[in-house]
Amino acid sequence: MFLHNLKYEFLNNIRQKESLFWLMCFPIILGTFFYMGFGKLYEKEEMFSEIPVAVTFAKEDAVFESVIGKMKNADDSLFEFRYADTDKAEKMLKKGDVFGIITVDDEISLTVISSGIEQSIIKSFLDQYKSQRQIISDISAVDPAGLTEAVKALHTETDTIKNNSPTNGNMNYYDMYFMNLITMAALFGMITGLYSAINNQGNLSAVGARKCLSPNIGFITIASSLLAGCITQLCSVILTTSFVLFILKIDLGGNILMIYLTGALGAFAGVSIGFFIGSAGRMSEAVKGAISTSVSLFCCFLSGLMVGNMKTIIEEKCPVINSINPAAIISDMLYYLTIEAGYTRYIEKAAALLIISLFFITGGFLMTRRKTYENL
Amino acid sequence: MKIFNAFMKVLLKRLNSSLIYVVIFISIGFAMTKSSSSEKEYENVRLNISVTDLDDTAASREVIEFIKKGSDLVDIGSSREEQTDALYYQKADVILTIEKGFSDRLKSGETEELFKEYSVPGTYSTELFDSQLNRYINMINVYISSGETVETASQKASSALSAEVETIMYNDNNSENNTLSKPIYFFFKYLAYIFTAVLTTGLCPIILAMNKKKIRMRVNCSSITTNNQLLQTTLGTLVFVAGLFLVIMTAAAILYKSELFSSHGLLAMLNAIVLIIVTMTICLLISVLAPTEKSISMISNVISLGMSFLCGVFVPQNLLGNSAANLGKLLPAFWYVKATNIIGEKEGEVFSSESFFSCLAVQLAFAAAIFAVSLVIAKNKRQSRS
Numbered sequence: 036m037f038l039h040n041l042k043y044e045f046l047n048n049i050r051q052k053e054s055l056f057w058l059m060c061f062p063i064i065l066g067t068f069f070y071m072g073f074g075k076l077y078e079k080e081e082m083f084s085e086i087p088v089a090v091t092f093a094k095e096d097a098v099f100e101s102v103i104g105k106m107k108n109a110d111d112s113l114f115e116f117r118y119a120d121t122d123k124a125e126k127m128l129k130k131g132d133v134f135g136i137i138t139v140d141d142e143i144s145l146t147v148i149s150s151g152i153e154q155s156i157i158k159s160f161l162d163q164y165k166s167q168r169q170i171i172s173d174i175s176a177v178d179p180a181g182l183t184e185a186v187k188a189l190h191t192e193t194d195t196i197k198n199n200s201p202t203n204g205n206m207n208y209y210d211m212y213f214m215n216l217i218t219m220a221a222l223f224g225m226i227t228g229l230y231s232a233i234n235n236q237g238n239l240s241a242v243g244a245r246k247c248l249s250p251n252i253g254f255i256t257i258a259s260s261l262l263a264g265c266i267t268q269l270c271s272v273i274l275t276t277s278f279v280l281f282i283l284k285i286d287l288g289g290n291i292l293m294i295y296l297t298g299a300l301g302a303f304a305g306v307s308i309g310f311f312i313g314s315a316g317r318m319s320e321a322v323k324g325a326i327s328t329s330v331s332l333f334c335c336f337l338s339g340l341m342v343g344n345m346k347t348i349i350e351e352k353c354p355v356i357n358s359i360n361p362a363a364i365i366s367d368m369l370y371y372l373t374i375e376a377g378y379t380r381y382i383e384k385a386a387a388l389l390i391i392s393l394f395f396i397t398g399g400f401l402m403t404r405r406k407t408y409e410n411l
Numbered sequence: 412m413k414i415f416n417a418f419m420k421v422l423l424k425r426l427n428s429s430l431i432y433v434v435i436f437i438s439i440g441f442a443m444t445k446s447s448s449s450e451k452e453y454e455n456v457r458l459n460i461s462v463t464d465l466d467d468t469a470a471s472r473e474v475i476e477f478i479k480k481g482s483d484l485v486d487i488g489s490s491r492e493e494q495t496d497a498l499y500y501q502k503a504d505v506i507l508t509i510e511k512g513f514s515d516r517l518k519s520g521e522t523e524e525l526f527k528e529y530s531v532p533g534t535y536s537t538e539l540f541d542s543q544l545n546r547y548i549n550m551i552n553v554y555i556s557s558g559e560t561v562e563t564a565s566q567k568a569s570s571a572l573s574a575e576v577e578t579i580m581y582n583d584n585n586s587e588n589n590t591l592s593k594p595i596y597f598f599f600k601y602l603a604y605i606f607t608a609v610l611t612t613g614l615c616p617i618i619l620a621m622n623k624k625k626i627r628m629r630v631n632c633s634s635i636t637t638n639n640q641l642l643q644t645t646l647g648t649l650v651f652v653a654g655l656f657l658v659i660m661t662a663a664a665i666l667y668k669s670e671l672f673s674s675h676g677l678l679a680m681l682n683a684i685v686l687i688i689v690t691m692t693i694c695l696l697i698s699v700l701a702p703t704e705k706s707i708s709m710i711s712n713v714i715s716l717g718m719s720f721l722c723g724v725f726v727p728q729n730l731l732g733n734s735a736a737n738l739g740k741l742l743p744a745f746w747y748v749k750a751t752n753i754i755g756e757k758e759g760e761v762f763s764s765e766s767f768f769s770c771l772a773v774q775l776a777f778a779a780a781i782f783a784v785s786l787v788i789a790k791n792k793r794q795s796r797s
Contacts, residue, residue, distance in 0.1 A: 053705050053706070053709075056709050057709075061709070061712070061713075064713055064716075064717070065716065068716055068717055068720035068721070069720070071720050071721055071731070071732065071734075071735035071738075072720040072721075072725055072726040072731070072735070073726065074732055074735075075730070075731075075732045076726065076730055079730050080730065081531075081534050081535065081536075082533050082534060082535075083533055083534060083535050083537075083538045113538070113542075125581070126761075128581055129581075129756065129761045130759050130760075130761055131729060131758070131759030132759075136581075142576070142577065143576050144576055144577040144578070144579060145576055145577070145578045145579070146578075146579045146580075146581050147453055147578060147579075147580065147581060148580070148581045149580075150453050150454045150455070150456065151456065152456045152535040152536065152539060153535065154453070154456075154578075155455045155456040155539055156535065156538065156539050156542070158453075158455060158575075158576065158578055159539060159542060159543055159546075160542075161576040162572070162574060162575050162576055163542075163546050163572070164576075165574045165575070165576050166550070166571050166572050166574045169571065169574055170550070170553060170571055174557060178557065181556075181557050181558075184556050184557070185553050185556065185557055188549070188552050188553045188556045189549065189550075189553055191549065191552070193522045193545050193548055193549050193552070194522075194523065194524075194545065195522050195523070195524070195525045195526055195544065195545055195548045196507075196524070196525075196526045196527075196528045196541055196544060196545070197524040197526065197527050197528065198528050198530065198532060198537075198541075199527065199528065199529050200529070200530075200531065200532050201491065201494055201495040201498055201506075201529045202495050206498065206499055206531045208499065208500070208501060344500065344501075346500075347500045347502065370499070374495055374499060376492060376495055380492065
């Protein structure tokens with residue numbers, strides 16, 4: 036009987052066209068939009084590439100010209116210098132083709148259209164040039180004999196810093212949106228869990244009323260219904276995760292099996308919360324549906340689906356929310372896999388998620404057990 | 412005016428979902444206006460740096476003082492996990508450790524690996540910080556080579572590096588006071604999402620309800636002529652659209668006051684009027700195509716989010732990938748955002764009335780094409796039904 040129920044509950048789930056759109060298609064469509072919007076943002080915004088800068092000479096300066104000439108020919112040059120007259124340079128600045136204009140006159144000056152990291156790097160280079168010139172002129176005035184030594188020291192390339200990356204994993208901040216997308220797909224299990232509960236409640240659905248009249252053991256009927264919900268949700272999560280990993284090729288760490296396992300745990304959590312909402316109270320199907328959709332989306336909002344740094348803000352202001360928000364827990368688990376930081380914290384979060392799931396599923400069963408109706 | 416009244420009744424019943432969008436949008440616009448400051452003077456970017464001083468000497472403390480001048484020091488914890496999280500979530504740009512023996516090694520002229528740094532390699536922040544720190548140590552070396560002690564050299568290097576070149580914020584005299592400030596620019600830019608979301612979730616279900624078979628048959632057998640039916644439905648639509656436009660523009664007038672009525676503010680308003688016309692035609696097309704009322708929320712979400720991502724509403728147009736930008740050009744919102752960029756001289760666009768009006772023309776061409784397609788589909792549906 037269990038398997039019979041399971042089969043028909045599953046078939047019932049995959050025949051709900053509207054639910055299927057939200058469970059299977061919407062995460063993929065949203066993922067495609069995320070990819071189009073944020074896919075190349077990290078490379079363009081964060082990763083260093085030669086900064087285009089215009090240079091205009093109002094007065095000849097052989098020293099500065101030779102400095103930028105040397106920098107131009109260097110292999111890992113910071114800047115891409117473009118010589119231009121004032122009008123052309125201003126046009127380039129306004130069009131965003133260059134980040135600043137270096138004007139060489141009696142004094143060197145920088146013109147920018149806005150403040151930003153690229154502009155700060157240009158300014159830092161010019162400040163350095165100005166300081167070095169100042170020092171050379173000071174030393175030549177005070178100690179002309181030491182000038183050669185000082186110039187040599189100034190032009191010595193120093194690498195005072197031993198750089199380390201904290202992890203071998205992916206540090207692309209924008210990939211967090213894809214982790215939250217998988218989280219959303221998993222927590223949409225609330226909708227599936229909700230219908231599992233409603234379809235077993237005689238006062239809320241015709242199917243539920245029919246089931247109440249059957250001689251089947253209630254626990255077996257509900258358990259099979261829940262398992263069917265979990266399987267449906269698992270399919271949805273597998274589809275979304277595979278799309279993110281293999282079509283969009285987002286790097287969420289090397290352990291693909293663990294990524295799927297995280298999705299599966301998330302789907303179980305989603306279904307159990309939905310089951311709890313469906314079992315609680317006597318509100319209509321529409322009201323419970325609205326509650327479960329709002330809860331799932333609100334949890335995802337708090338974990339950063341809509342505003343990337345939301346989870347960080349909450350961690351600073353009220354960290355307890357992140358500890359109990361299933362969406363934050365799932366996205367944290369995916370984050371630990373992405374940065375490849377070992378499994379200690381992952382296991383802690385997985386245990387927390389399982390406890391939350393068990394709490395809701397037990398609550399759901401307690402509310403639905405031994406329910407009888409005077410009339411239907 | 413029976414049809415118009417019925418239209419209004421359905422509209423009032425469904426107004427809540429549209430109102431949620433409008434209220435959230437206006438609240439965000441209000442928060443943005445309060446929090447933003449106009450950028451008139453150049454400001455260097457201040458990085459967030461976490462420093463651990465293992466040397467704890469006068470020279471190492473001088474390094475920290477030097478870092479503090481251009482960056483903000485942050486405390487992120489000492490465990491590896493906390494440091495990784497801080498770098499990932501951008502709470503810290505660089506985590507620096509001043510190694511033990513820093514001062515002694517500097518004295519002996521050694522400059523290799525005086526610091527240990529955790530950072531995301533290859534980023535602009537790392538590049539900026541590393542170059543500043545290397546430059547500082549280089550300068551100390553110069554002073555040491557000219558006979559100074561490490562302590563004095565550190566102080567002198569720090570003060571020598573405080574020399575700054577003059578930095579001027581570019582201000583085009585021709586467009587002075589004539590571009591849009593950031594808050595009003597973003598307000599108009601996000602209208603592309605809001606208009607699409609509000610109109611598709613608000614207007615489409617009403618049109619669909621008015622087109623239900625039973626209602627249509629009842630109206631058709633009444634004495635109201637087809638032209639009159641069309642006129643009343645159009646009037647209802649216009650009331651809804653004009654109401655939405657007025658609410659949004661009133662909010663804009665309160666938030667941005669005289670800036671909304673400047674020449675560029677009025678151009679932005681004109682652009683918004685054209686956008687709302689295009690969105691109306693999109694709603695018409697959805698209503699003609701949508702099989703059921705339930706499917707409208709799916710279509711609405713896909714269209715509003717899709718256009719916003721592809722057309723540069725959520726992500727700047729100049730940062731979109733080539734394929735996304737090319738695909739975006741096939742959608743009307745792309746030209747709306749481009750026109751807004753032209754008025755605001757943002758994202759690499761320069762103001763030119765010719766290019767602005769070309770964008771409006773492209774949007775109107777989209778509206779005409781979508782309207783024509785909707786009419787053809789509606790006619791085909793009617794014929795197949797009869």
